[in-house]
Amino acid sequence: MALIVQKYGGTSVATIDHIRRVAMGIATTKINGNKVAVVVSAMGGETDRLLNLVSQITNYPSYREQDALVATGEQVCSALMAITLESLGHKAISMLGLQLPLITDDIHTKARIMELKTEKIKQYLNDGIIPVVAGFQGVTSEGRISTLGRGGSDTTAVALAAALQADYCEIFTDVDGVYTADPNICPKARHLEKISYQEMLELAGLGAKVLHSRSVELAQKYQVPLVVKSSFGGDNHTWIVNEEEVMENSIIKGVTLERNVSKISLIRVPDRPGIAHKILSPLADAAINVDMIIQNASIDGYTDFTFTVPTTDLAKAKELVSQVAKEIDAQEMLAANNIVKVSAVGIGIKTNPGVASRMFKSLSGENINIEMISTSEYRISCVIEEKYGELAVRAVHKAFELENGSQEVEKQ
């Protein structure tokens, strides 16, 4: 008998028929003698529907109120799932972030978990009741509803698995695990049976939609074994585990394409010390994630300063940066969202110095111009024009022979 946390994503619960099928899966897990706690996302499309209502009102909503709004998506789904489980003869109870409670900081729309209390949910589990937790949401110390950012239900599930010391956490989604690239973009993409937390973290952070990055961070930190499965059945799945358990010799593990990227450039900024700080600190205060930063060499005491932000934060970022632009006498502010980020990810990168040039060569072989570059221990990323995004993924995938399973030899 195991204690399992199961998380079901939006496409898994998109309709009442989907919910019924998922409920039968949960019931089977329970009947097999396990204790099971469930975390659900909103029904597919619901969060977008709610955000669209907001966008009809204003581009600058109160984030606090937007959180109260979108959290209803998961509330609806958790209640429907509990109703369905009860109709199948299993005791079930829906639990909101407020009811667990899952306490967060007060950075609305991207709150971080401070504490997850488990007294109530443990009691339900011990009483044979299936708790159905509304993912994605928490409550601030002020008693306001907060949300953990898009995809935050994964984080709820892993946090819950960690807090309950569950045996493992199953993430049911619309794909049967992690591939070397998005199969919709790259038909030769290959399924991976195991991947390390660190690699998954880079993939998650880079737009591979399988898992929310904070969930992987948490899983690594609390050593929660994580497995990604398809909610539509099939035998494939991907375990996310410690680096030493992966044991394979591939240099890179996958190629990703991130579309939620925009850039802002300040042209002819007087090149004085502290300029970067002055430009970027208002963004940090607004919890906007600045990714790549490029500052051109200074000419005549002036420089150009370019950086990327998520497109979803572009409007807010432009507003903040245009204020700074005046203060620091920049000549002009430009913004563009016709760019994407292509990345190669793998443990092998840190020990194989030739990886970057091999990637650049594959892109130049397709006449794709690289606008910005950034690297980390496990990752090389290039910003390119949006229209070349999918071609670039296929080119890099081919350059590293990722379609070729034989490259990946299990050492044990």
Place this chain on the structure above:
Amino acid sequence: MALIVQKYGGTSVATIDHIRRVAMGIATTKINGNKVAVVVSAMGGETDRLLNLVSQITNYPSYREQDALVATGEQVCSALMAITLESLGHKAISMLGLQLPLITDDIHTKARIMELKTEKIKQYLNDGIIPVVAGFQGVTSEGRISTLGRGGSDTTAVALAAALQADYCEIFTDVDGVYTADPNICPKARHLEKISYQEMLELAGLGAKVLHSRSVELAQKYQVPLVVKSSFGGDNHTWIVNEEEVMENSIIKGVTLERNVSKISLIRVPDRPGIAHKILSPLADAAINVDMIIQNASIDGYTDFTFTVPTTDLAKAKELVSQVAKEIDAQEMLAANNIVKVSAVGIGIKTNPGVASRMFKSLSGENINIEMISTSEYRISCVIEEKYGELAVRAVHKAFELENGSQEVEKQ
């Protein structure tokens, strides 16, 4: 400067455009120097959409979970209203039943208010913030979301006005007040400027959709002046006040048609003492409201027993009664929902003994058969076949000359 509670119903907030218009009305009230607390219903059609999802799963949902589900309708609307008010430059904050908190008993889907705490909301009002309360919902002492029954947002508004000792409570709805009959059914219906709590209570309880009956009860109990206005503008409105303030000599004030009526009959029940209690107590335990009861004269020691319940509770009621039917050896259980209830309401009924016969005569004049009759101090009700419902309303309205304003003479 007054303290005003404003409640906006579903049709007033059916779309983002509606919400924007309502928000401008609220802002005007504030700008005119008043403190204003707002209560909102779900956007028109939303509660039905959610209940329809449930009906796709089961006819016997967990009411606790159904409450958690449908409460999202008001949550969505309160957040959207707060976002809109903030976008217009007014500080606003949404408040759920859980957040006020508005504490109820645990009779899910028709919970009653036990306590409404006002510390937080008073603080917001004193800080110049407009609280936007999600109507219809509360929280049980167990921390579960409860709802007050369809139309319960009116009750939330009046309870809030009472707890805040507001100067008055404005109910904005899709009609501009109370009429002598539903103008859609009876084109000669006349608008009423004032009506007593007691008359309104009978009208509300009988299907005049203007106000939720519990809200009128509460308003009378705590002497909250109540005014019904159209959220689409216009000068008409109806004040609901104490009987002695109405001061008019009309015998009846209005005619109503209630469609949410079904009847259950037990045929050939052995006529033993305690039979009525045995049949009806399971319904009382399930909080199903039994309205009219008829027990035929006993023949050969057997009797027929008929009573009405809301059609919305018919499935549950049939289930409960069919169990009792076996226990008490009833020959058969019949159920029908092709009936309606037509009622005449007015303070004058208790002092004018001829009212009932005048009503019966008007129905027989149209060849309408009366199946069941019940009366109270302020009301005479007849159950008739559904197909005659609208005709009956017009007949009774005409019999009492309600179209004729001169019948209603202000004494002062």
